Amino acid sequence: MTWRQLRVLIQHLPPESATMTALRNSLTDEEYEQQAKDGRPEEGRWSMTDQLLAGITDAVRELQHILILVNSDKKARKPRRPEPIRRPGTARQRRREPMSEAAAEKLFTLINGGAA
Numbered sequence: 001m002t003w004r005q006l007r008v009l010i011q012h013l014p015p016e017s018a019t020m021t022a023l024r025n026s027l028t029d030e031e032y033e034q035q036a037k038d039g040r041p042e043e044g045r046w047s048m049t050d051q052l053l054a055g056i057t058d059a060v061r062e063l064q065h066i067l068i069l070v071n072s073d074k075k076a077r078k079p080r081r082p083e084p085i086r087r088p089g090t091a092r093q094r095r096r097e098p099m100s101e102a103a104a105e106k107l108f109t110l111i112n113g114g115a116a
Helices: 004-011 018-025 029-036 049-071 101-111
Strands: none
Touching: none
């Protein structure tokens, strides 16, 4: 078997295989971002079932977080919002900065009909 044949065999393994999972998990954030820019989903893809399960898991964790917030004491310390499951080919989501006053004013005027 040549090196090329071995590379082709590895590249065509199913996304849920142990080898593809290990390759996907070994990528750094920069490599994930580069894959997203280059449009190479075959190097970090999940099956449709994996995508659906990750979406359901994120939704359940979000609902659990909301349920805890609704039923906790208003003065008690609030738990942090759960992080979504990291998808292959995407970088970790960074925390959003709070909206500035100028941006909030502009958004308010746009919502209330001030197009310019």
